[in-house]
Amino acid sequence: MPSPARPGGVWGGRHGPPDGPGVGLGLVGCGHFGAAILDAARELPGLEPVAVADRDPGRAAALAATHRLDAVTPERLLADDRVEVVAVATPPAGHARLVLDALAAGRHVFCEKPLATRLEDATAVLRATTRPGAPRLTVDYVLRRNPLYALLDKLQRELLGPPRRFAFENLASDEHLGPDHWFWDRDVSGGILVEHGVHFFDACAWLLGSQPELVQAVEASGPGGRVDTVVATARHPGGATASFAHTFARPARAELQWTTLDWGSARATLAGWIPVELQLDAWAGGQALGLLQRLAADSAATLAIGGYRPSGAERLRVELLELARQPGGDHHLRLWATLGGVAAKARVHRESVRAGLADLLTAIADGGQPLVSPADGWHSLAEIIRAFCADALSSAVNLNVDLDVMLAVLAQALLAALRARLPGYAAVTPDTLQRRFLETPGTIINHGDTITVRLERRAYTPVLRKASLPAQTTVPWWDNRTLRYEFA
């Protein structure tokens, strides 16, 4: 289950900012988003950035100079007594190792999403955070700290209940993602759903108050053969459904992202992947009108998130579009909210990161769990991996995971066997095995007692030749026929 919502107020309705000198922050990963985290951390009461590290010393030095911090190696950063919180902002495949090292060194962690790219690594992190006295860890799911999501959460608790449908549509730009960007390398990013989709799996589970019971996914490639589109669908207990569509294949000026939610007698649209505007239409009685009017009258309190500084451009408006046709019937009501429109996106993003840091500080101060707990980070990843069938099959396969448990188990066994036997492939992810080896075309020749699989020669054939694969295998459940393979 996602963590329950926490009451608002600048410090989350619990203690104020920690007394005394700020908690020391060390950042690992001085790229685009590492810089954004330091911007968000600036002037946050109770937090004091002290050092940055990067595997590229030049990057660390440049960011350190901008913020007047120390530039060190990741190892020195973890050994620095001033560093109590480590922010991890490297590409995703490196998160789990750095997070485990930071936790082992007794440091609290602000981990960029995703928590890991492989479920086994996320599980190791989860285990490390559940030890008695373990440091605190949160994952930077910015939607959890977006004022419009917080407004929806409030409306759900007071009026609407959980939605029946959640649908996210992400028509995103690939202009800033050059062909060599790590985003396209699934071994590094985890793929589109893991790198970006986790935000929405997490937000959806939070609003619905449940984890999905069934998840499926398909992916598609653009003309260059690069996977740039993924669509996942999920069913939650009780029959609510969700869909998550991402395509990264358009110019920035043609980007469009929106989320629709449906509660039966109310529907809402959030504009932007970092939502900046909300329109909610509801068919409800006078009490609901009263609630919406109260929320709109005090928009500052309604949109307040701990650690998030409003810009002054936030507005809420309620309209009575159509009066009830009969006494006691439903009016058509509209609630419209803005954080300042598209122009406010970068600011809203930064303030949401800031609110996440503030929430972690609060959890450290009072010993509670952050709003986004380690279990939330684990669940969102687990659901995506389930969508691709238990970390074991190519994501191009569309499977009903509930019905294909046996297939998943077989695939896990195959994955383990290939990882053990292919030289240099001990830690490889399933999709790489799929692309390099399992998709190898060949011919099956049936000689009666012996079945020969003749594989066509491909770039990775030398790896197969060096692997300790059995030359021939007797298959007991196939009338003891012999299965052998050879290379064309």
Ligand SMILES: NC(=O)c1ccc[n+]([C@@H]2O[C@H](COP(=O)([O-])OP(=O)(O)OC[C@H]3O[C@@H](n4cnc5c(N)ncnc54)[C@H](O)[C@@H]3O)[C@@H](O)[C@H]2O)c1
């Ligand atoms: N929460 C959000 O809204 C949000 C938005 C954008 C990016 N992100 C996340 O931020 C993370 C970083 O993305 P980015 O765009 O800044 O990437 P980037 O490529 O710009 O920067 C990554 C940096 O990490 C360094 N690095 C790589 N491996 C390292 C290691 N083992 N130790 C130390 N340094 C290492 C690289 O040299 C580079 O400077 C990703 O996980 C991404 O998903 C989150």
